[in-house]
Amino acid sequence: MTIRRICHFSDSHLGYAEYGKISPLSGLNQREQDFYDAFDEVIARIIALKPDLAIHAGDLFHTPRPSNRAIRVALAALQRLGAAGIPLVLISGNHETPRIKATGSIFESIALFPGVYPAYQSRYERFTFADLDVHCLPHCSLTEELEAASAAIAIDPARAHHILVTHGSWRQGGSYSMGEFNEQLLPDFSHLFPDVFTYIALGHYHRRVDIAERISYCGASERTSISQANQACGFLEVDLLSGERIYHPVSSRAMVRLEPVSCRELTVADIYERVQSLAAACPDGAIVHLTLEQVPESTFLRLEMRVLEEIFARVFYLEKQLLLERAGEALSGSQAQIEALPLEFGRYVQNLQESELDGERLYRLGAHYLTAAEEES
Ligand SMILES: [Mn+2]
Numbered sequence: 001m002t003i004r005r006i007c008h009f010s011d012s013h014l015g016y017a018e019y020g021k022i023s024p025l026s027g028l029n030q031r032e033q034d035f036y037d038a039f040d041e042v043i044a045r046i047i048a049l050k051p052d053l054a055i056h057a058g059d060l061f062h063t064p065r066p067s068n069r070a071i072r073v074a075l076a077a078l079q080r081l082g083a084a085g086i087p088l089v090l091i092s093g094n095h096e097t098p099r100i101k102a103t104g105s106i107f108e109s110i111a112l113f114p115g116v117y118p119a120y121q122s123r124y125e126r127f128t129f130a131d132l133d134v135h136c137l138p139h140c141s142l143t144e145e146l147e148a149a150s151a152a153i154a155i156d157p158a159r160a161h162h163i164l165v166t167h168g169s170w171r172q173g174g175s176y177s178m179g180e181f182n183e184q185l186l187p188d189f190s191h192l193f194p195d196v197f198t199y200i201a202l203g204h205y206h207r208r209v210d211i212a213e214r215i216s217y218c219g220a221s222e223r224t225s226i227s228q229a230n231q232a233c234g235f236l237e238v239d240l241l242s243g244e245r246i247y248h249p250v251s252s253r254a255m256v257r258l259e260p261v262s263c264r265e266l267t268v269a270d271i272y273e274r275v276q277s278l279a280a281a282c283p284d285g286a287i288v289h290l291t292l293e294q295v296p297e298s299t300f301l302r303l304e305m306r307v308l309e310e311i312f313a314r315v316f317y318l319e320k321q322l323l324l325e326r327a328g329e330a331l332s333g334s335q336a337q338i339e340a341l342p343l344e345f346g347r348y349v350q351n352l353q354e355s356e357l358d359g360e361r362l363y364r365l366g367a368h369y370l371t372a373a374e375e376e377s
Helices: 032-047 068-083 143-151 269-281 296-303 307-313 334-349 358-376
Strands: 006-010 053-056 088-091 114-118 123-131 130-137 161-167 200-201 209-212 215-217 232-237 245-249 255-257 287-296 319-325
Touching: 006 200, 032 068, 032 232, 032 296, 088 130, 114 123, 130 143, 161 307, 232 287, 245 269, 269 287, 269 296, 269 307, 287 296, 296 319, 296 334, 307 319, 334 358
Parallel strands: 006 053, 053 088, 088 114, 130 161, 161 200, 200 215, 255 287, 287 319
Antiparallel strands: 006 232, 123 130, 209 215, 232 245
């Protein structure tokens, strides 16, 4: 068997769930279902492409202890790839690697499948397929482990091809951080091993990026954050001889990050109108991020979140960010979030109907205590 064409996929994040919305079909969290659907589509597309080998570059699961459902979806994929005769190499990423070894890894179970070659023990492992060696560096919890694993890479010159699979932030040519506390910074393997690797398959960064000839992040199959709104979802097909990379996009839920609306000069009615025209351009079922900025305090108190939600009734989920502007002083994002707490309380008080309490006085008192508490902390 000669390995000539591979499929490189990564960051499936099975078990990811968000927004507390239930799928009427499966009864599961709808976002969780979205991730299973995208992953299933990737598997179906890989099987249709019939590569000689499939490689998953980490974060198959979103957590070290995935749910029964997430495990079932993964095992079903292994079974389908196995039935199609496509071997699978996979490494564990920072999301699924247990922080304590005693937890054990779900990859121990995955390793029981024929044709599946998992590397997950925070150390270097190598798998041989005829004239190809696949060198695996899974996520390592400790820097020393990563150093030891990198130092353990052994190149057999008898092999025609070498592929390196690893998960983390490539340090050269850009910033490929996901902003996660346990992410791994990768040494420059192309420099440490000049002209050795036919291909370096990277996982962790959720966008497809070609770092260089024969070095790529293939990107994720779904988006875990609104910051990925403009990124495609899919996987790579790679020809080891020519180095040609073909990106195969898959369907994913639409994500839209709207241009922030400056509310300084707008009345509440104006704001609703502006937001309405923005909402009209959003696809049905999208996850939408809306920022209202420079919102005067008086406007903020009269804005009704219920109305905003109704305007976006067609979308799947509306993420709202409201940034206040106080007389003369503009607040930056994080400050405004904190400042908004007393104001949220103000809105609550205002909506208390037929209260026997003096709303104005209650608001002033509440805002006073909330502000004091925030200052203390
Ligand atoms: Mn990831």
